[in-house]
Amino acid sequence: MIQHIDVHAVLQESVSGVYADLVTRPTGRVVRERIERAMATWQYAVTVARIDFTGVGCIDYSCADEIVAKLLRDRRTVVVLSGISDGHREAIEPVLAGHGLAALIERRDGGGELEALGAPEAAAALLDELVARRLAVRTPAGTIALTLA
Amino acid sequence: MTRLVDVPAQFDDRSFEQFAGAYAAAARDGERLLFDAHATEWASPYGLVGLLAAGQAARGAGSSERPLLTAPTHADVLTYWTRAGFFREAAELFEIHGKLPRVKPAEQSDVLLPVTPVRAAEDVHAVVSNIQQRASAILASELGLDPKATMGFAMALSEACQNIVEHAGTGGWVAVQAYHWRRKLARRVVVIAVADAGVGFRHSLEPTQSKRFGARWSDAAALEAALVQGISRFRDPGRGQGLAGIRRYLTRWDGKIAIRSGTARIAIVPKWDEDVPLQDGLPAFPGAQVLIIIPEQGSTTP
Numbered sequence: 393m394i395q396h397i398d399v400h401a402v403l404q405e406s407v408s409g410v411y412a413d414l415v416t417r418p419t420g421r422v423v424r425e426r427i428e429r430a431m432a433t434w435q436y437a438v439t440v441a442r443i444d445f446t447g448v449g450c451i452d453y454s455c456a457d458e459i460v461a462k463l464l465r466d467r468r469t470v471v472v473l474s475g476i477s478d479g480h481r482e483a484i485e486p487v488l489a490g491h492g493l494a495a496l497i498e499r500r501d502g503g504g505e506l507e508a509l510g511a512p513e514a515a516a517a518l519l520d521e522l523v524a525r526r527l528a529v530r531t532p533a534g535t536i537a538l539t540l541a
Numbered sequence: 542m543t544r545l546v547d548v549p550a551q552f553d554d555r556s557f558e559q560f561a562g563a564y565a566a567a568a569r570d571g572e573r574l575l576f577d578a579h580a581t582e583w584a585s586p587y588g589l590v591g592l593l594a595a596g597q598a599a600r601g602a603g604s605s606e607r608p609l610l611t612a613p614t615h616a617d618v619l620t621y622w623t624r625a626g627f628f629r630e631a632a633e634l635f636e637i638h639g640k641l642p643r644v645k646p647a648e649q650s651d652v653l654l655p656v657t658p659v660r661a662a663e664d665v666h667a668v669v670s671n672i673q674q675r676a677s678a679i680l681a682s683e684l685g686l687d688p689k690a691t692m693g694f695a696m697a698l699s700e701a702c703q704n705i706v707e708h709a710g711t712g713g714w715v716a717v718q719a720y721h722w723r724r725k726l727a728r729r730v731v732v733i734a735v736a737d738a739g740v741g742f743r744h745s746l747e748p749t750q751s752k753r754f755g756a757r758w759s760d761a762a763a764l765e766a767a768l769v770q771g772i773s774r775f776r777d778p779g780r781g782q783g784l785a786g787i788r789r790y791l792t793r794w795d796g797k798i799a800i801r802s803g804t805a806r807i808a809i810v811p812k813w814d815e816d817v818p819l820q821d822g823l824p825a826f827p828g829a830q831v832l833i834i835i836p837e838q839g840s841t842t843p
Contacts, residue, residue: 413669415699416662417707450669450692452699453786457779479692486789487782 393436394540395469399459400447402426412449420458427459431469439469440527440540442498446475456483457491464493470527472506472538474498485509494518498538505535543609544568546595548578552588554799554832560588562824564595574599575609576635582618586716586734587832589627589656593714596634598738598827612639620644626655630714653679653717653731660712665702668715669695676731679719683729685838686794693790694731694835700783701735701831708774709739709828726813726836733833741828742767742802746774760803761821768800768807787833796835801826811836 403414406422414420431441443463445451451459463471476484476497488495488510496518499505506528508515519536522528528536544567549556567574576592576599578584584592592610599608610631613619622628623644631637653676657668673695680686680694698717705713715735722730743763750766751758766772768788773780788809791798799808799816806820813836 407663407666411666411670413666413673413695413699415669415695416665416703418662419666449673450695450699452669452696452703453782454700454703457782461779477692478689482689482693483696483786486786487779490782490785491779 394440394442394472394538395431395434395436396442396444397427397430398447399423399427399443399445399475402430403448412447414448414451414455414459416452417454417458420455423455424459424462427463440472440538441469442472442474444475445473445477445480448475448480451480451483453483453487456487460484460495461487461491461493464488464495465491470496470522470525472496472498473509475500481509488514496522504537505531506537507535543573543575544570546574546576548576548581548584548592549588550580550582552578552581552583552592553585554587557587557591557801557830558823560591560595561826564598564826565824568599573606573608575611577611579611579614579639581613582615584618584622586625586656586718586732587736587830589622589625590714590716590734590736591830593627593630593634593656594736594738594828594830595826596631597711597713600634601738607634607636610635610637612637612641614639616642624655625652625716625718626657630656630658651679651719653719654715656714656716658712659702659705659715659735659737662703662706665699665706668702669699672698672717676717680731680835683719683837684731684835686835690790690794693793697787697790697833698733700787701733701833703783704829704831705735705737705739708742708745709737711737711739711828713737713739713828722836728837728839730837731835733831735831736828737830738828742800746772749774749776759821760805761807761819764800764802764805764807765819768798768809791833791835794835794838796833798834799832800829802829803827 492511494508494510494515497509508518546563546567677691681688719731743760746763754762771781771785804823808816810816
């Protein structure tokens with residue numbers, strides 16, 4: 393079962409005002425804790441959590457570390473990031489590489505294809521693990537796609 | 542007794558050392574300070590936020606009275622300082638002498654972000670939100686930066702401001718401006734200036750780093766540890782990302798960062814600049830002052 397988490401909505405609930413940017417470590421911590429709570433209390437057994445960044449403006453390095461790296465480091469489920477822009481990548485990729493971590497990114501074209509972002513070795517291992525667990529398949533075009541809807 | 546601190550006629554990061562020297566000498570005995578800017582003809586964003594940091598330090602340094610500030614006498618300078626939001630912040634710190642014009646802080650101009658206080662994470666949210674609305678067009682059209690670089694700029698700004706919130710132990714200020722830098726590059730630049738009069742890098746890193754450095758521990762060593770080695774005072778392995786991220790961004794866009802704290806100053810110097818990478822033994826000045834310069838893209842041969 394895929395759980396969908398709307399980060400922009402979580403952000404709106406977490407900070408006062410109408411800010412759309414994921415900046416500062418305290419904000420990142422609050423947002424991550426809310427995401428973790430949502431994952432822990434979901435009614436179904438969560439296999440994959442799709443963390444959707446659509447509508448989020450800027451992500452700074454502190455938030456990339458506090459949210460993405462820590463969610464991956466303490467992972468109990470497969471985390472897939474969606475709605476990731478080039479600007480988001482710019483913050484997330486070096487943070488993950490610095491930790492030797494990788495994250496699954498769902499491409500924005502809507503085809504459900506995945507790529508792994510972050511440290512190259514961790515990225516390759518992550519994709520292999522996903523296929524081995526039959527959560528994703530290698531498509532004839534050579535890409536990786538989730539098997540769950 | 543009142544001690545005089547002259548504000549340089551051209552007040553920027555270079556003349557800041559002259560200012561810091563005057564401040565250190567005058568602040569020695571805890572007397573009330575008079576910052577004299579009457580003859581100041583121009584101040585960069587770094588000069589403006591640095592002057593506020595000096596006022597903040599002087600206010601908290603023993604004298605029960607607010608420090609005095611003689612405003613510039615030149616009408617254009619006064620108007621610019623007002624438009625840049627300086628006097629709005631200075632009014633809380635200084636007893637200001639001089640007639641100030643009734644001008645609103647800039648809405649649409651080269652002042653991309655007027656002098657803005659940074660005290661908490663909420664302020665960083667506001668700064669990042671404002672800069673994205675105001676700076677995108679200038680960064681892309683006037684500096685020739687890829688539109689994608691705008692978000693990187695906001696990230697760098699956010700991390701620079703967070704240094705105040707997380708490490709200074711007090712509030713500080715940020716200002717962002719675009720201008721034509723004739724002296725150095727003969728092209729346009731965007732400048733981010735951040736300053737506080739807090740505890741500084743050495744004090745912030747001391748509990749976790751001083752033993753490692755031993756007798757070499759100093760303001761210069763602390764700056765090197767933070768900017769070059771990406772060391773943070775927090776033991777969490779994810780910390781120290783901010784300055785490292787700013788460096789990456791500046792490397793990509795041929796930019797410069799310089800950080801002054803205590804008696805030292807460190808700079809990552811691009812090819813177009815001749816700054817000194819590390820200076821020690823400078824006049825003591827409280828807190829930390831950060832300068833980030835991003836030049837118009839293209840040839841940056843000085």
